[in-house]
Amino acid sequence: MMVKKFLIGVASAGMALTLAACAGGGAGESSDDASSTSGATGGSEPVAEGGLVGVAMPTQTSERWIADGEAVESGLMELGYEVDLQFANDDIPTQANQIDQMITNGADALIIASIDGTALASQLAAAAAADIPVIAYDRLIRDSENVDFYVTFDNYNVGVQQATSLLVGLGLLNQDGSEGDATGPFNIELFAGSLDDNNAHFFYAGAMDTLQPYIDEGTLTVPSGQTDIEQTNILRWQQETAQKRMEDLLTSTYTGTDTELHGVLSPYDGLSRGIITALQNAGFGTTVADGLPVVTGQDAEIASVKLIADGTQFATIFKDTRKLAAQAITATDAYLAGGEPEANDTETYDNGVKVVPSYLLESDIVYADNIQSLLVDSGYWTEAEVESGVAE
Structure with a gap:
């Protein structure tokens, strides 16, 4: 285990x-x-x-x-x-x-x-x-x-890394921080953690400081208009609450319209899995390659690491x-x-x-191509656990 x-x-x-x-x-x-x-x-x-x-x-x-x-x-x-x-x-x-x-x-x-x-x-x-x-x-x-x-x-930097992984997933940045080939515009939605957890505010501040220049120039748009932490927070970091909010956003902003959703900022893997469930149930595809929006995360939970390896969740933040x-x-x-x-x-x-x-x-961004070096080689997870998505 x-x-x-x-x-x-x-x-x-x-x-x-x-x-x-x-x-x-x-x-x-x-x-x-x-x-x-x-x-x-x-x-x-x-x-x-x-x-x-x-x-x-x-x-x-x-x-x-x-x-x-x-x-x-x-x-x-x-x-x-x-x-x-x-x-x-x-x-x-x-x-x-x-x-x-x-x-x-x-x-x-x-x-x-x-x-x-x-x-x-x-x-x-x-x-x-x-x-x-x-x-x-x-x-x-x-x-x-x-x-x-x-x-x-460094919780502010964790938020910066979450936003950076979203930008990488959208193609606006490369993993090395250089400018990517994509130009946008892209539609995104934002999630924050529980307001009674001080870390949630640092995560969100770091993420928004990173995303705001792209929003200001029109490269990123938040179609729901919900950008304040008071609107985007998920009490007690509950997966089910995040799934319900994502379902509500889809109903209010995307269903029956031509508006596309390209990415979701999620500050925790449990929330990410709830968000992904809502997106898959709404017919967005099962992986990023077949139309699922880019979804970020945090904590390198084994269920989400498997999703990253499978191409379903795009990234997470590894805090050892x-x-x-x-x-x-x-x-x-x-x-x-x-x-x-x-x-x-x-x-x-x-x-x-x-x-x-x-x-x-310090923390690290986990993508599919560095799961081995960051998580397996360090002994945090085994190859078998990554393949199964279950801790042994």
Whole structure:
């Protein structure tokens, strides 16, 4: 199973975390881009060996979050910590109660991937009162001074990459960034993630900043007129909601008209699959080659990787969450050793109260022709999994 592969990768990384503080290499980095990620620069008193770390993940409905949670748990246990891993099934009160219980049970640190980045103020205040460091995992926690550190990907750049892959699919750009042969005009529709997820706003900003010049010059058009994130967002990133919105857009804007649809900006593979289902049901074809619009994605979920290999979904964004889990472990270990993790970004992530020191990781665009090099050769997926579309 995919979880097992995450555990192996992070367990190996975890063995090197204590060396990283001395050698200057962060666990969330590749060998080509290493810099110091943790160090004892004036944190709290060290926690005794075997301290308890609470890990709050948003849901088990996504293979990605299951793998993240298990990877963080495994890496922390490798370092000798006890771990309380909880999944909240996308229910905000459940997550709040889980974090309350972690604090009551004596957690020495908290790693939180929030469902709603504004809904945990009282829990964070309680953590601060108990001198418990809080690490926001992938999703920024907003409107609180009690967020100590943030580990994530360069989310604005993820949005840029999503839009870039759409432009490549339409032929306006080549994969190397050079100008393509196509001239347009092309009709596109836009989807955004859940408004209560801070990342969704960064994704959309990066994507729109990339697409807007093409829209302004008329090379791209959004026939529905729905370009604002308030119009395009999908609550809780639900596949079924995205499918329904795509069906509604087709009915209101395309059915019974001469208007063609050439591409769809989608910020997540689950949404992409819902969008593709709506398009296929409406008779747009089964692959891009036979008329299906270009559809983007994110997270390199195995079902969507197979669709890319089959020519159905055009692209996705690969965020190697093995590195993200390892970086969260690095940051936690730094705090519990009495130090502080070193950030590589201290300007970007303002949560409304303060700029949260952050560690950003890089992502890659996955097309059909680089699945092997990015996903298979790295051990993220196997050839058999790509062929079947199912994690083993």
